[in-house]
Every structure is written in C-alpha cells, then in structure tokens.
Amino acid sequence: MPALNDTEMGGTIDAINDLPTDVPFHDRNDLEKRLVRKLDLRMSVILVLYTLNMIDRSNVSNARLQGFEKDLHLEGQQYATVLSILYIGFIVIEVPGNMFLHWLERPSIFIPSCMIVWGVISVSIGFATNYTGVLVARLFLGFAEGPFLPGALFLISGWYKRDELATRTALISSGIIFSAAFGSLFASGILDSMQGKLGQAAWRWLFYIEGGLTILVAICAIFVLPDFPHNTRWLTPEERALAISRLQEDGVGKLEKQSTMQGLWDAMCDWKVWWFSVAFMFQYIAQCFFAYFPTLCATLGYDTTITLLLCAPPWAFAAIVAFALTWYSDKKQKRYKYYIASNALGALAYIISIFTMNGAARYISMFLMAQLIAGYLVLWGWANNTFAREPAKRAVAIALMNGMGQIGNIVGSYAWPLNWGPTYRYSYVVSIAAMVVSTVMFGGMYFYLKHLNEQIERNERNAKDTKELQVPIGFRYLV
Numbered sequence: 001m002p003a004l005n006d007t008e009m010g011g012t013i014d015a016i017n018d019l020p021t022d023v024p025f026h027d028r029n030d031l032e033k034r035l036v037r038k039l040d041l042r043m044s045v046i047l048v049l050y051t052l053n054m055i056d057r058s059n060v061s062n063a064r065l066q067g068f069e070k071d072l073h074l075e076g077q078q079y080a081t082v083l084s085i086l087y088i089g090f091i092v093i094e095v096p097g098n099m100f101l102h103w104l105e106r107p108s109i110f111i112p113s114c115m116i117v118w119g120v121i122s123v124s125i126g127f128a129t130n131y132t133g134v135l136v137a138r139l140f141l142g143f144a145e146g147p148f149l150p151g152a153l154f155l156i157s158g159w160y161k162r163d164e165l166a167t168r169t170a171l172i173s174s175g176i177i178f179s180a181a182f183g184s185l186f187a188s189g190i191l192d193s194m195q196g197k198l199g200q201a202a203w204r205w206l207f208y209i210e211g212g213l214t215i216l217v218a219i220c221a222i223f224v225l226p227d228f229p230h231n232t233r234w235l236t237p238e239e240r241a242l243a244i245s246r247l248q249e250d251g252v253g254k255l256e257k258q259s260t261m262q263g264l265w266d267a268m269c270d271w272k273v274w275w276f277s278v279a280f281m282f283q284y285i286a287q288c289f290f291a292y293f294p295t296l297c298a299t300l301g302y303d304t305t306i307t308l309l310l311c312a313p314p315w316a317f318a319a320i321v322a323f324a325l326t327w328y329s330d331k332k333q334k335r336y337k338y339y340i341a342s343n344a345l346g347a348l349a350y351i352i353s354i355f356t357m358n359g360a361a362r363y364i365s366m367f368l369m370a371q372l373i374a375g376y377l378v379l380w381g382w383a384n385n386t387f388a389r390e391p392a393k394r395a396v397a398i399a400l401m402n403g404m405g406q407i408g409n410i411v412g413s414y415a416w417p418l419n420w421g422p423t424y425r426y427s428y429v430v431s432i433a434a435m436v437v438s439t440v441m442f443g444g445m446y447f448y449l450k451h452l453n454e455q456i457e458r459n460e461r462n463a464k465d466t467k468e469l470q471v472p473i474g475f476r477y478l479v
Helices: 006-017 028-043 045-066 078-084 086-104 107-125 131-145 148-157 162-173 175-193 202-221 237-249 260-268 271-286 288-298 304-310 312-332 336-355 359-370 372-386 391-413 425-462
Strands: none
Touching: 028 045, 028 162, 028 237, 045 078, 045 107, 045 131, 045 148, 045 162, 045 175, 045 202, 045 288, 045 304, 078 086, 078 131, 078 391, 086 107, 086 131, 086 148, 086 260, 086 391, 107 131, 107 148, 107 202, 148 162, 148 372, 148 391, 162 175, 162 312, 162 372, 175 202, 175 288, 175 304, 175 312, 260 391, 271 288, 271 372, 271 391, 271 425, 288 304, 288 359, 288 391, 288 425, 304 312, 312 336, 312 359, 312 372, 336 359, 336 372, 336 425, 359 372, 372 391, 372 425, 391 425
C-alpha cells in the first residue's frame, strides 16, 4: 500500500481527530486500541528474534561447560577475549547501522537480513578448530549482531507513545531473559544427547542447531515485522493516519523528514547522549555476570545438565519482575526510582555472594542478580523517552548509547577470571563499584531533567504566544 502524501495525510489526521463518538467501530479510542493490539502482535516477533540474538551471542558460555575451551586449546585470558571481541563489532557498527536504517526505512528487511548473516556465522563457529578461528568468527558475529538491538529500539520508538515505551521495551528485550532461561534448557538437552553424533562434539552441535534455527526464523520475520507508520503496507489509511497523529500529540517525531546526517550532528552535539552513553557503560560492567551465569551456577557443585537447569528459575523470576516493574513505570510515568530499586536488590545479591559460599544463599542471590534486567529495561524506556522528538537524532542516540555501553561489556568480560573463582569476590566488588557510578550518573540526569521540566512549565506560563515555545504544550521529560 503506498504511503499517503502530506496533503492527504493532514486531511486524514484531521478526520481521525474529528470522528463522531456515536460511531462504535470508528471511534478514535476504539480505533487506537485496535491499532495498538495489532501492532503489539506484530512487534512480539522481536521477542523471538532477540531471544535468538542472545542465544547465539552467549552460547559459548554453555559450550564452555562441555569441552569448548579444551577442544580449542584456549589458555589464560583467551576465553575472556573470545567473549569480549564480539563487542568490538557492536561499537563500530551500531551508529552506522541505525543511520542506514533511518535512511532505508525498512526494518522488516534490514533486521532479518542481519539476522540471517549472524545465523550463518554462528553455525560457522561450530567448525572452528583453534583460538584464531573462533576469535575471527566472534569478531564478525559482533558486526552482524550489532545493528539488531539499536534497530529494534528505534523501530518501537517510532510507533509507541512515551508512556507505552517501557513496557514494550521490556516485551522485546525480555529476549535476554528467555535466552538465559530457555537457552540453558535447550543447551542442556543438546549437550546431554548430541555428544559424538556424526563424530562431532556436543558443543559443536549447539552452534549448528541454534544458528540454523536463527536463519529459519529470520526468513519468517521478513513477512511479520512492520516498517514505520508512513510506509507499512498492511495498515489501512485510517490506521496510518492515527499512528502518526497520536505520536504528534505525544510530542514525538515530526511530520517532515529530518536528514540522517542532521540527526548524527544533533546527537553528537547533545551532551545528554554522551552522559547516558558513559552511564550505560558502567551499568554494563555491573551486569557482566550475564555472560558468566552458567559458570556461577557451576560453583554450586552440580554436573553440567543440573547446572544448566538451575540457570532457568532465576531468569523466570527476572521475567516476572521485569514485566511488573516496567508496566508500573509506564503507569506512573516514572523511571529513575524504579531503576534504583532494581539496582539496590542487585547490590544486595552481590554482597551476599561476597560473604558466603553457602549454596542456598548463593542461589537465592542469583535470583536477585537476574532481576537487574528489570532496571536495565526501565533505563532503555527512559533513554527512548528523553530523545523521543526527532527520529533521525533518536536513531543515532540509541545506537551511540548502546555502542559505547559495549565498552563496559569488553571491560566486564575480564572481571571474572577463573583464578578469582569459585568465590568471585573481587568480581562482585568490581560490579558494585560500577553500579555505584552508573546510579550516580543517572541520578545526575534525573535532577537535570527535572530542572528542565520546571523550566518548560515556567515558559508555558509566561509565553504570550505558543510559537515562542521550543517544545509542544504539555511536553515533559519522563524522569
């Protein structure tokens, strides 16, 4: 279906806003509810894509329990380097990837295409025979996977209002949770049953099967994912107009298209983008236990299958907390204080693990660690809200924040050496220190945005003409 031109779009938007209330199926509120339900159904496929993204990214952690290091003759910090080199690709590719997506305007093509490439690379890791081979494959995997998360976040921010974003961010990003839970269960089945099949080690089958599944799902996703409101083919003209008008009313986006290069310049010149980026970097360091979760579960003293099965319940708990926290955050239109609550529980978990090797206590602490994902998802809802108004700038800002944040993943990959185990006390101290820095930095942004809201309110009261205002009437930053 061709997109409406500006004249037609303006007329349709006016018609949407003036709909009579006595027409049941074309009432504005009813139509909006149906549009959001339709959109949620389509967007839910991103949950599957992100789950596979995280599984393909982190399956080396599961393979490690079944001979991965021994078969590839990894020594010293080589395993940590195999983990961390992935994020080089993320840092390099994320901003250009989102700029390209903003120019292309076809996430339904771009995102699955990246997914097919990383699925092929994931399969190729199963054929690696030495350190160099797996290192090169992981480097290219980072370049292929890098555009996915910024692209997905940019896509949902182009459809949902600011008070809908945190919950939807949680929905698609809970792929992290499902990959940690069900990825471990899936891996336990493969590692337990595929050893020696066709002369291949079980950990190699892990890459063959999970990479192949990624390719198949990516092909299906091409036909499910939406593009943006103005060019998605399966919207009716009425739905298209409503999708655009409701974002304009929420102070999100502009009808005229901003150039991609202008968006790059605007994002690079906004200190808030850099502040968020550095704060995310420290938050990623604080959360780097994600990549070592099976290793931490192994300190409980069980065999490989039981260890992987024990990984699942903490992430199931994290999913419940994440959905509850992000939903409540959207309902109250608050962000920072819910992030602090999640971090406080995470810090408690680290402290418990520092001071005890009791199995029950450490396993309970893993539940509290896993729920850190809830605060992380609230953060991404907040970041999207803060840069909601200019799509081109938002595309670059999201990619820059996540890309710079990957520096934290590189640093964090080296914070869990085997010689610090099985207690990993020093690792937990590093995580607490990084968490304190990120919490303070996000706190600084919280107070600054509150100050801006007060300034906006004063300007609205004192303005003689609404044209003097730099933001739409009623716009406030969510804090």
